[in-house]
Amino acid sequence: MTAEVQKYTLEQIEALEVAPGFEHEKLEGWVPSLASDEEVRDALEKAFDYRGDVTITTKSGDKIEAYVFNRQTGATLQDSFITYFAPNVNGKLKMSYAEIARLEFSGKDRAAGKHWEDWVKAYNERKAAGEKDIALHPDKLE
């Protein structure tokens, strides 16, 4: 955490009646420009937060589908790394930021559209329509 994101004093926190939530960025389909080191770092930070797969094109031309779950930032792009899972590969994989030529937020954002407000609205509508056993069900895994 850097100094600029420090927002609250202890007194404010203690008196907090309502805490603001978080804005959910719409990143699905986004292809960030990776023109500068700063842009690469920023894009991979967003990939780390993203709840879907991204497609990485490496500088050697390989295309890799990845769920990025960790990042380790160093002084240069060479010594900064992402760790990811790829479909159909068992273990954890690692790649240097410097190897990445293109990034696309290609996979479905699994956090999108699952708002509490949507559930409340859908529930009330379904209830009013006389529906019984109203429920949300997990997505199919196949």
Add this chain to the structure above:
Amino acid sequence: MAVPISQMWTVASYVLKKRFSGQKRYPLVLMLEPLFRCNLACAGCGKVQYPPHVLKRMLSPEECFAAVEEAGAPMVSIPGGEPLLHPQIVEIVNGLIARKKYIYLCTNALELKRRIHEFTPSKYLTFSVHLDGQRDHHDFSVCREGGWDLAVDGIKEAVKRGFRVTTNATFFDGTDPNSVRAFFDEVMDMGVEGVVLSPGYSYEKAPDQKHFMGRARVRRLFRAILSNRKPNWKFNMSPLFLEFLMGDRKYECTPWGSPAYNIFGWQRPCYLLQDGYADSFKELMETTKWEEYGVASGNPKCANCMVSCGYEPTAVIEGFGSLKGFWGMVRGTFSKYKDPHAQKLLAEWKTEPHAPLVQIETTNRSLEETNA
């Protein structure tokens, strides 16, 4: 307090040993998440929002045992996802019992009645059943009508077969304290060992939730709920943590008190906040910038957090680590917390229409931010 003496003794001697050895940071409960897959789809649950190939991944029993031995905590909580969906969960549980760890198997209990015969009662094993209040409240909270009935059937069967069972609830803004108190009556009647409860938290990965209950509101709600206790209510938690929720104590977070391990590795800094992962427990402890988390850090991500995984370790360490704390714990165990103001607060509480657990508040009451 509902916790058996043997468990209290194990935790107390562990805390004292760590204290006398001069160790500054040590875990009390390992949060072991063997998978993220779930058979519920609660709106706003950030734990299950992953692509299918990630949801299909699981920790093997060997990975679970290695993590437990690495951390060395006397207690292991197994949340998820839904642990009963793990095909080797019985093997994992039995392996942890063999290692004499006190296990809290956190389950939504949809499958509990059907699976209970696979487990063996033990003082080391507790089923911690997710029940977010009375029937309607719970069903609405887990986005499934009928969820309460299935969970309660599971609880009753587990109690009947001699298992330790607790219920585990998270309460958000809009919670009706009178209903929560009626809920305590209902679950104590089911024969559970005790109740576990925690306030909700502005979980960053939760999708688009705009406002969450701040600390002042948390304290008001829990003062209304937990004062003037009925004699039969039992809590499977530190009385000092409950006093913290009621506003009688000020605590700082102890994020290393409940480290989390899952398919990604050791989660920094805590079970709730995902700020990256370490490959080993040692690396987690030594390289996490702990000073950047907790209330005193000013980190907005921790601003309204009063949850048990961060603050109960603080209470437990105080309770078993000092005479004053120990005395506070003994007093708290027997106190009914008589409080006429809380009684009035309860009597005048404005109940809200349905959607009682909605975490969203009107925007005009949001906190003024400084130096943002």
